[in-house]
Amino acid sequence: MQAITVVPGQPDSVGVSEVADPEASPDLLLVEGRLIGICGTDADIVEGYGWLPPGKDRLVIGHESLGAVLDAPEGSGFAAGDLVAGIVRRPDPVPCPACARGEWDFCRNGRYTERGIKELDGYGSQRWQIEPEYAIKLDPALGDCGVLIEPASVVAKAWDQTERIFARSTWRPEVALVTGAGPIGLLAAMMGVQRGLDVHVLDIVDSGPKSQLVADLGATFHTGDVHDLGLEPDVVIECTGHGPLVVDLATVVSPAAVICLTGISSGTRSVPVGADQLNKEMVLENTVVFGSVNASRANFEQAADALSHADVGWLARLISRRVPMSDFTDGLHKHPDDVKVVVDLRA
Structure with a gap:
């Protein structure tokens, strides 16, 4: 063969x-x-x-x-x-x-x-x-779309771990920001919408099909600088791996926000960071930043369920x-x- x-x-x-x-x-x-x-x-x-x-x-x-x-x-x-x-x-x-x-x-x-x-x-x-x-x-109704389960499992885990962290307090997130509108980001946005959140997606380009795909989810598409969005997201699913953006996200989120990093940086960028001020803000605001990679069987099953409801x-x-x-x-x-x-x- x-x-x-x-x-x-x-x-x-x-x-x-x-x-x-x-x-x-x-x-x-x-x-x-x-x-x-x-x-x-x-x-x-x-x-x-x-x-x-x-x-x-x-x-x-x-x-x-x-x-x-x-x-x-x-x-x-x-x-x-x-x-x-x-x-x-x-x-x-x-x-x-x-x-x-x-x-x-x-x-x-x-x-x-x-x-x-x-x-x-x-x-x-x-x-x-x-x-x-x-x-x-997989649900047979998915047909060829079943090939999306592996990337979907990555964000299923990201959402699962994020929700476990939110369980530390009684309040629940309302606004979600997904950074990056590739397959991982779009599936992350889909799962955010399925959770009833007000979902926003930030990408670097506004050409091609991505903006319409986001709109058809009922989410909002953005380009530009994260500081200019006018948002204080409660949860961020970061899918670009862009180091400077990761640093910026910690400065724009709401109090007690959770930022999940799923992207991997491939470059060697250096950016000036006010580390002491950033540390102070994260401590005083109860901010959580964590990384997530791969997925367990449970996450694949969560992904299969999410796809079946899409x-x-x-x-x-x-x-x-x-x-x-x-x-x-x-x-x-x-x-x-x-x-x-x-x-x-x-x-």
């Missing part, structure tokens, strides 16, 4: 390769690969981030998955034809206290593995196998471009109107 493979750190190595068919197993789901999503992590793997599976010289890429079950173990809860996606991270072999409790997204020793990223082949192949406990059954037509508009397996490299390079690029594993 065919798969998209790469040697991490060797951009010229990306391509479609012939790999062995999955060996029959009575304990694993056999899945027909339909789509994989492309995100910045995939580009990072091509450029150098990522780890080969032990004993292999190439990595099957793809961590945002969608497939249909071809064969399922008896009693697994799955059946042929089920629409499924695969969880990305696996617990470390020790395991650490977090991994031992199914919270591998909080792995304490860094020995976790991740499909398509770290020491495990991904989902970018025509067929793949998965343990039932790491597969998520407007499928709106979700479908997030998938702005499809490429065949042979054009995976082209999919790494965003076009001006791109939101989410996916690879069709059947083409």
